[in-house]
Amino acid sequence: MQAKFILASVVATGLLAACTEREVILPGERLGVREILQENDAGTSAVSANVTAPANLPATVNNASWAQSHVSPSSRVANAALSANLTPIWSTSIGQGDRRRARIITDPVVADGRIFTIDSAGRVSATSTNGAALWSYSLVPLRDDASQALAGGLAYDNGRLYVTSGFGTLSAIDAATGREIWTQKLQATATGAPTVYGGLVYVVAGDSTAWAIEAYDGRVRWQSDGLGDIGNVAGAAPPAVDDTHVVFSFGSGAVQGAFRQGGLRLWSVDIVGARKGFAIALVDDITGYPVIAGNTVYAGNHSGRVVALNINSGERLWTAQHGALDPVWPAGNSVYFVSDLNELIRLDATDGSQIWAVDLPGYEPVRRPQRRRDSAYTNHGPILAGGRLIVASSDGLIRSFDPASGDLIGQTEIRGGATTRPVVANGTLYVVSTNGVLHAYR
Numbered sequence: 001m002q003a004k005f006i007l008a009s010v011v012a013t014g015l016l017a018a019c020t021e022r023e024v025i026l027p028g029e030r031l032g033v034r035e036i037l038q039e040n041d042a043g044t045s046a047v048s049a050n051v052t053a054p055a056n057l058p059a060t061v062n063n064a065s066w067a068q069s070h071v072s073p074s075s076r077v078a079n080a081a082l083s084a085n086l087t088p089i090w091s092t093s094i095g096q097g098d099r100r101r102a103r104i105i106t107d108p109v110v111a112d113g114r115i116f117t118i119d120s121a122g123r124v125s126a127t128s129t130n131g132a133a134l135w136s137y138s139l140v141p142l143r144d145d146a147s148q149a150l151a152g153g154l155a156y157d158n159g160r161l162y163v164t165s166g167f168g169t170l171s172a173i174d175a176a177t178g179r180e181i182w183t184q185k186l187q188a189t190a191t192g193a194p195t196v197y198g199g200l201v202y203v204v205a206g207d208s209t210a211w212a213i214e215a216y217d218g219r220v221r222w223q224s225d226g227l228g229d230i231g232n233v234a235g236a237a238p239p240a241v242d243d244t245h246v247v248f249s250f251g252s253g254a255v256q257g258a259f260r261q262g263g264l265r266l267w268s269v270d271i272v273g274a275r276k277g278f279a280i281a282l283v284d285d286i287t288g289y290p291v292i293a294g295n296t297v298y299a300g301n302h303s304g305r306v307v308a309l310n311i312n313s314g315e316r317l318w319t320a321q322h323g324a325l326d327p328v329w330p331a332g333n334s335v336y337f338v339s340d341l342n343e344l345i346r347l348d349a350t351d352g353s354q355i356w357a358v359d360l361p362g363y364e365p366v367r368r369p370q371r372r373r374d375s376a377y378t379n380h381g382p383i384l385a386g387g388r389l390i391v392a393s394s395d396g397l398i399r400s401f402d403p404a405s406g407d408l409i410g411q412t413e414i415r416g417g418a419t420t421r422p423v424v425a426n427g428t429l430y431v432v433s434t435n436g437v438l439h440a441y442r
Contacts (some may be wrong), residue, residue, distance in 0.1 A: 153193025288324025
């Protein structure tokens, strides 16, 4: 017993002595750990200083609709007309807002004087441009519960609204009345938005199967299989389409190009590579949805890579060491996107070099220092409207940035914070908040 006491005393004395010793500070240059981890293969840092450069933006246009995702050239409004100072004009509930196990993951679409939305309980709603409720339609089958699946996505074409659902269906709905015209079962969840072009509806189900379905009656034209994965985020990418091609992405991180009419596969490319030193890089889903601009396809994964591909061959033109949480927005000589590190980034479209990057809201502040930081803000966008980049964030602000310099040039409050990307039609911006409210600004 005495020996144990002596040993404990010796250890305690040693610890006290160690505490009184002066800390030795080694001489030399200090280097940030993350900066070293982010060096590229050539040994140079991937981070560059911000530069102001002409953006060469297209002219603004007063568009009457925002009918589908902007990933396809035919549906992308290059620079929608919008006033410089946004003012709220009305807001109305679309149903259930974000819940712990159910989130609103569907961007609004606008056509024929109506705004179409889906809430977190799988209810499709049509709202007039003055905020009046017109009709609603439930995607939940009679013997199921809304909590069993996430909602899907929307696309409008020729008087019909095409809707996917996590219950594994694609439905055509009369946009004026909400009446169901036809429903096709997809044999797997379909949480991504469809794309409609040339009489066909394109969609990815289960993150692993691409479908081309006749828009008129819902019959299957063709389908193509890819590979799924479990490390994915909610909501699949809408297919990107031009006159000849359709581009799909799958849960495995693969991007596939095919002839849009017959489905003959042209090429398949895996977007691999991850940002070192970050746990979020373990998620390798294609969150930067493929976007077609001319003969180039831009796409990015969640784990730290954005690439440019030749649409005819799939040849990789360049790779940037950034992840993309939303699809890029190509405009002029640049591509803009929200990165995996919650930055708004501008790259040179010709070689992928960074022009500037600005911080967006990241993690929510914690009240108690001992609490771990596990809640993050989400930044939706960007879109180009009124000659500026617009990002809607869940921290309660819609921010506008100068495309040339990245400078913050305006912000507008959105109560509850944004949960969808903004869309613009007839000079009015629409966005849905986390509490299930559709807001209109002009």
